[in-house]
Amino acid sequence: MLRTNAPRDFHPFPLFILAICLTCGILVAQFASAAPVAYLAVGLMSAALALVSFHKNRISLVTLFIAISFAAAGGALFKLDFVSTDSTGVKYAYQQGLIVTGAPVEVTGALVVAPEMAPDGVYLTLRADELSFRNASVKAAGVVWLFASARDEAARTKLEALRLRRGARVRVMCALERSNRFRNPGVGTLTEFLERKNYDAVGSVKSPLLIERLGDEPIFPPLLWLDLWRESLLRQMQQSFSPATTGVLAASLLGNRYLIAKNSAERFREEARFMCW
Numbered sequence: 001m002l003r004t005n006a007p008r009d010f011h012p013f014p015l016f017i018l019a020i021c022l023t024c025g026i027l028v029a030q031f032a033s034a035a036p037v038a039y040l041a042v043g044l045m046s047a048a049l050a051l052v053s054f055h056k057n058r059i060s061l062v063t064l065f066i067a068i069s070f071a072a073a074g075g076a077l078f079k080l081d082f083v084s085t086d087s088t089g090v091k092y093a094y095q096q097g098l099i100v101t102g103a104p105v106e107v108t109g110a111l112v113v114a115p116e117m118a119p120d121g122v123y124l125t126l127r128a129d130e131l132s133f134r135n136a137s138v139k140a141a142g143v144v145w146l147f148a149s150a151r152d153e154a155a156r157t158k159l160e161a162l163r164l165r166r167g168a169r170v171r172v173m174c175a176l177e178r179s180n181r182f183r184n185p186g187v188g189t190l191t192e193f194l195e196r197k198n199y200d201a202v203g204s205v206k207s208p209l210l211i212e213r214l215g216d217e218p219i220f221p222p223l224l225w226l227d228l229w230r231e232s233l234l235r236q237m238q239q240s241f242s243p244a245t246t247g248v249l250a251a252s253l254l255g256n257r258y259l260i261a262k263n264s265a266e267r268f269r270e271e272a273r274f275m276c277w
Contacts, residue, residue, distance in 0.1 A: 017067070018066075018067075018070050021067045021068075021070035021071045021074070022070045022071065022073060022074035023074060024071050024074065025039070025070065025071035025072055025073060025074025025075040025076075025077075025078070026074040026075065026077065026078045028071070028075060029074065029075035029076075029078040029079055030078065032075070034075070034079070035079065036076050036079040036080050039072045039073070039075040039076035039079060040072070040076050042068065042072040043068075043069045043072030043073050043076065046065045046066070046068040046069040046072060047065070047066075047069045049061070049065045050062050050065035050066050050069065053065060090128055090131065090140050090141070090142030090143075090144060090176075090200035090201055091142060091178070091200045091201070093131065093138070093140060094176075094178040094200075094201065099131070099133055099176065101176070101177055101178060102175050102176075102177060103133065103175065104133070104173060104174070104175060105131055105132070105133045105173075105174060105175070105176050105203075106131070106132035106133065106171060106172070106173050106174075107126060107128050107130075107131060107132075107144060107146075107171070107172050107174060107176070107203075108128070108129060108130040108131075108132070108169075108170070108171045108172075108214070109126045109127045109128040109129050109130070109144075109169070109170070110126070110127050110129075110167060110168065110169045110170070110217045111124060111125065111126055111127075111164060111165070111166055111167060111168050111170065112125050112126070112127045112143065112166070113125050113166055114165055114166045114227040114230070114231070115164045115165070116256055116258055117234065117256065117258065117259065118147070118258035118259065119243075119258075119259060120149060120150065120151045121147055121148050121149045121150045121151070121159075122147075122148050122150065122159060122164070123145065123146070123147055123148075123258060124145070124146045124147075124148060124164070124170075124172075124205075125143065125144075125145055125146075125199075126143065126144050126145075126146060126170070126172065127142075127143055128140050128141070128142050128143070128144055128200075129141065142200030142201070143198065143199050143200055144176060144199060144200055144201045144202065144203055145197070145199045145201075145202045145203070146172060146174055146202070146203045146204065146205055147202075147203075147204050147205065148172075148204075148205035148207075148208055148210075148211060149204070149205065149206055149207065150207075150208055155207060155208055158207075158208040158209060159208040159211075162208060162211060162213050163213070164211075164213070165216075165224065165227060166219055166223060166224060166227055167216050167217040167218070167219035167224075168213060168215075168216055168217075169213070169214040169215045169216065169217060170211055170212060170213055170214060171211075171212040171214055172205055172210060172211050172212075173205070173210040174203040174204060174205045174210070175203055175204055176201040176202070176203040177201060177202050177203060178194065178200075178201045178202075230254055233253075233254060234246075234250055234254060234256065237249050237250060243259070243261065244261045244263075246259060247259040247260035247261050248260060
């Protein structure tokens with residue numbers, strides 16, 4: 001006769017316990033000087049030990065290691081957020097008034113993802129490592145989201161000649177924003193958008209002539225291959241379908257929502273609102 005283990009009782013509020021562990025990790029990280037990678041290593045090791053303990057049916061150890069994993073995750077999140085707002089961060093520079101909102105700033109850094117094409121330009125996500133303003137240069141850490149305008153054929157040709165891709169190092173003259181100046185009633189604030197997207201600032205580049213390509217950072221080759229494949233698919237769509245159809249296909253299949261026509265976007269929003277009802 002096979003022997004079976006007696007059923008075990010589960011805690012009635014497991015998410016509450018995990019939330020406490022996460023909070024404890026955040027509180028400990030405020031007073032500990034360990035780097036984020038240390039918390040990540042502890043979390044991964046604890047998760048691995050939890051799996052081993054579960055395989056050996058050591059439930060009490062599973063509970064302990066899961067609690068440690070969540071505490072380590074809380075510490076890592078706190079440290080990563082602290083790094084992005086320290087004295088070398090783009091966000092810190094604005095909070096301290098070192099950079100004036102809307103004033104020209106020269107940003108040097110690398111593209112963390114492939115550029116996203118739009119009908120009248122391109123969106124760039126740049127990991128900044130240096131800011132130049134008021135005839136001074138400072139080291140800076142942070143992510144800025146830029147829109148480079150290319151409304152005529154000459155500008156688009158110049159943009160294509162730059163051959164921007166993931167990992168490309170560039171120097172860009174732009175105007176960055178972090179504060180809210182003018183917005184429609186009911187529209188979310190710029191600060192909320194930045195926090196949701198993990199950007200330190202957004203900005204605009206008036207012309208591709210203000211973008212200087214400096215070189216390339218090493219990138220995992222499969223990522224580059226995927227970017228090239230995605231770009232090739234987008235070009236095939238543009239050659240085979242109308243702009244309206246291309247916008248819908250690019251948004252649904254490639255995740256590029258910037259090419260979708262305004263009336264199509266409105267129709268999708270109306271349908272989503274109807275489904276929510």
